[in-house]
Amino acid sequence: MKDYRLPSEGKMNIYHPPSGATSKAYVSGLKYSNKLEDMNGLEEGLEFLPTMNAKKVEKRGPKRCIAAIAIVLVCLLLSLLAGFLVWHFRYRNAPVQKVYNGHLRLVGRNFIDAYENSNSPEFADLAREVKKMLINIYKNNQDVSPFHKETQIVAFSEGSIIAYYWSEFSVPKHNVEALDRAMANIQASNEAGMKQRGSYEMRVETVVAFPSDPDIIKAKRDNSCSYALHAKEGVVTSFTTPGFPNSAYPSNARCLWVLRADADSVISLTFTTFDLEPCNVGNDFVKVYDTLSPVEAHALVKLCGSYGPSYNLTFVSSTNVLLVMLITDATERYPGFKAEFFQMPKKKNCGADLTAISGTFSSPYYPAHYPPGMDCVWNIVVPTDKRAKVRFNNFFLAEPGIPLNSCPKDYVEVNNVKYCGEKKQFVILSKTNKISVRFHSDLSLVDSGFSAEFMSYQTNDPCPGKFACNTGRCIAKTLRCDGYNDCTDASDEKNCTCTEKQFRCRNGYCKPKLWFCDGMDDCGDGSDEAECKCPANNIRCSNGNCIPESKKCDGKDDCGDGSDEGSCGRVDTVSCKTYTYKCRNNQCLSKKNPECDGNKDCSDNSDEDNCNCGKRFYSKQSRIVGGEDSDEGEWPWQVSFHTKDTGHFCGATLISQNWVVSAAHCFQDDWRRHLDHRTITAYMGLLDQGDRSNSNVQQRGLKRVIRHPYFNDASYDNDIAVAELSSPVEFNKYIQPICLPDVTHDFPVGKSLWVTGWGATQESGNGASILQKLEIRVINQTVCRSLMVPNDVTDRMMCVGVLTGGKDACQGDSGGPLVSLEANNTLFLAGVVSWGEGCAKRNKPGMYTRVSALRAWIKEQTGV
Numbered sequence: 001m002k003d004y005r006l007p008s009e010g011k012m013n014i015y016h017p018p019s020g021a022t023s024k025a026y027v028s029g030l031k032y033s034n035k036l037e038d039m040n041g042l043e044e045g046l047e048f049l050p051t052m053n054a055k056k057v058e059k060r061g062p063k064r065c066i067a068a069i070a071i072v073l074v075c076l077l078l079s080l081l082a083g084f085l086v087w088h089f090r091y092r093n094a095p096v097q098k099v100y101n102g103h104l105r106l107v108g109r110n111f112i113d114a115y116e117n118s119n120s121p122e123f124a125d126l127a128r129e130v131k132k133m134l135i136n137i138y139k140n141n142q143d144v145s146p147f148h149k150e151t152q153i154v155a156f157s158e159g160s161i162i163a164y165y166w167s168e169f170s171v172p173k174h175n176v177e178a179l180d181r182a183m184a185n186i187q188a189s190n191e192a193g194m195k196q197r198g199s200y201e202m203r204v205e206t207v208v209a210f211p212s213d214p215d216i217i218k219a220k221r222d223n224s225c226s227y228a229l230h231a232k233e234g235v236v237t238s239f240t241t242p243g244f245p246n247s248a249y250p251s252n253a254r255c256l257w258v259l260r261a262d263a264d265s266v267i268s269l270t271f272t273t274f275d276l277e278p279c280n281v282g283n284d285f286v287k288v289y290d291t292l293s294p295v296e297a298h299a300l301v302k303l304c305g306s307y308g309p310s311y312n313l314t315f316v317s318s319t320n321v322l323l324v325m326l327i328t329d330a331t332e333r334y335p336g337f338k339a340e341f342f343q344m345p346k347k348k349n350c351g352a353d354l355t356a357i358s359g360t361f362s363s364p365y366y367p368a369h370y371p372p373g374m375d376c377v378w379n380i381v382v383p384t385d386k387r388a389k390v391r392f393n394n395f396f397l398a399e400p401g402i403p404l405n406s407c408p409k410d411y412v413e414v415n416n417v418k419y420c421g422e423k424k425q426f427v428i429l430s431k432t433n434k435i436s437v438r439f440h441s442d443l444s445l446v447d448s449g450f451s452a453e454f455m456s457y458q459t460n461d462p463c464p465g466k467f468a469c470n471t472g473r474c475i476a477k478t479l480r481c482d483g484y485n486d487c488t489d490a491s492d493e494k495n496c497t498c499t500e501k502q503f504r505c506r507n508g509y510c511k512p513k514l515w516f517c518d519g520m521d522d523c524g525d526g527s528d529e530a531e532c533k534c535p536a537n538n539i540r541c542s543n544g545n546c547i548p549e550s551k552k553c554d555g556k557d558d559c560g561d562g563s564d565e566g567s568c569g570r571v572d573t574v575s576c577k578t579y580t581y582k583c584r585n586n587q588c589l590s591k592k593n594p595e596c597d598g599n600k601d602c603s604d605n606s607d608e609d610n611c612n613c614g615k616r617f618y619s620k621q622s623r624i625v626g627g628e629d630s631d632e633g634e635w636p637w638q639v640s641f642h643t644k645d646t647g648h649f650c651g652a653t654l655i656s657q658n659w660v661v662s663a664a665h666c667f668q669d670d671w672r673r674h675l676d677h678r679t680i681t682a683y684m685g686l687l688d689q690g691d692r693s694n695s696n697v698q699q700r701g702l703k704r705v706i707r708h709p710y711f712n713d714a715s716y717d718n719d720i721a722v723a724e725l726s727s728p729v730e731f732n733k734y735i736q737p738i739c740l741p742d743v744t745h746d747f748p749v750g751k752s753l754w755v756t757g758w759g760a761t762q763e764s765g766n767g768a769s770i771l772q773k774l775e776i777r778v779i780n781q782t783v784c785r786s787l788m789v790p791n792d793v794t795d796r797m798m799c800v801g802v803l804t805g806g807k808d809a810c811q812g813d814s815g816g817p818l819v820s821l822e823a824n825n826t827l828f829l830a831g832v833v834s835w836g837e838g839c840a841k842r843n844k845p846g847m848y849t850r851v852s853a854l855r856a857w858i859k860e861q862t863g864v
């Protein structure tokens, strides 16, 4: 049975269509009784031929035989007919319940406040009239009228008057399509001259109807949470899910918040806290609509899961209404959300004429999500002796499943090219001193838009003394043809002659010879890795060796590095090797990285023990502004070490309530003298160094520091230490331990890892105030050795970075975490920031202590 939320002459309550109506039973005339007497009667009345008489039957001749066949045939036909009738009445012709949500515009009457209150007599009067008019419209349509069951007017809003309604139909299956078509065109037929005259001067101008989301109406739900709120001038109004923040939101609920503002205003809505069931776990979600009926065509956004506090969750309506709907399922419940809204004057027009040498512009209400249904044009004109260019610094016009080449929904159009999706900074040049930028948003699903700059450049030379990328970016001439894509569109690497230190990829690019067969597709077409392929029926090991395919997963380390036994699909117990994961019961697994991946692989389940680690409280982090600033709770294991004299001097990582891991070199001063651990304070739950008194922060002294006994302060080999906190910390959203990788844990070449810290943001620069995050990749150990002084790189070190330069840890990040997001959304500590040659230099990756190699030592010292 369907279940809709409607007002019944006033307050919202549940509407159940009468049950008889939904499932009319067509009975085919046959009657059965299961009463005992009848059953006996039936048995007595039937005569079966005794098997012993079989011969007699055969001898009775052909006439009887034909009669028997005829009887059988007639019976068959009869039962076919009965079956057809049942099918026809019961299934083919079975009526389907269809519900359409819509709105219509009334002109010829003024809006009064009482229309916002569905309990008022004025509401009831107008609703009655509008309903009559709507039914009249249906009456003129043969595909609609016969099936109409029920219509209700749900709400009114100002402008001049918008009425929101739903209509329910009971329609035979084979008429559904025609009904859908008729309802979709109901506006057209109405506009086409039918302008319905009501009994007064009032008339219907436009009607819109949408089939309703079956997800929303199918399940039976608790509807007791419905609210109507009107923005007050100059005031921010807030609302929350029921019980927030002290108790969870109700299950099986459909909550609605009708938000209204004065005519000629729009609404700005912000979710300040958002914590729902994770999207992949259940079906709880919030939808925001740009109208007062929940129709998909006007949905602005669907939200689920939890968002970090700095995530931009501000939405702007296109008119003076918004509808917020919360749908919850029967399973586990979460705290919910807190939201606030206010009204602001509706912008008369967006876009502008911009005449200057340079300037900025952005999508409407940026950085809030832009409203739907916008069309803005910026006409940019720079001085006549120059040419114009536009640089998009932030660009978010993304919708799931939208083709990025045609941009059929929201887009920015410049020089007749449409742009959509999510983009890194890009530049568009004009061949004249003019350039115009058009922004379009359709009626559903919005994003946070763009911010852009326009500039002018010299006609003859867009990049004086530099190389001009096709993207408009200017880069140093030395970066041309060096094998690195500096322009982001690789225009600096086109039409190059390779030097003797480079090889030519099949696609024409020149790349450093060093990258040949390093396990990464550097050419982009795989040609740098193709020729290092092994002979037929052989596979390539991670260390470059070739072995016969038949030796893969045979339980023997044929590669020499275990890579042929690492991931063998099914999980087997194998004989133990240095590279096989060992369960507590001493059985070894053929599966790579089985720890805390959500599957119980060991027969004693020990691979899933101690997995209360590496989890973030917030499932979604901010994706805009501030480049690499972290969110609160994004890296809850991050620790900051302070001394009174230096302030922050090193990072560390929480591995339990009272132990942290850091770098050994953090505990010596510039003259290699040991630091006294009593002078050190550890801060947990910290985001901003300038806000250490924040209530999320827990501060501890150190009871002791244990440096690795083989730490070499010249080579930085074994650069690891553990420190015990003076007393345990309390875990919460902001403070959590990281997972430690098993000694066999593999972080393969090319894998993305994240490093975090408050270190210098450029070489010999100042430290950051907000915790910074950076995504970098694991670099092949052999390539790394050839880039650094080869003997400097030991097996206890890991090279991670971006060989193009520009992305690296730096002074002050030392001791801090390098983490890897693994199966089951679990984060592992792959490395500890250790050393580097300067910071972020090209071909000089950052060096990290390889935690898996020192795993046993950590366990010995801390028990973790």
Ligand code: ARG
Residues within 6 Å of the ligand: 759, 808, 809, 810, 811, 812, 813, 814, 815, 833, 834, 835, 836, 837, 838, 839, 840, 845, 846, 847
């Ligand atoms: N040793 C430095 C420190 O004490 C960190 C060096 C990291 N450098 C690098 N380029 N990744 O903070």
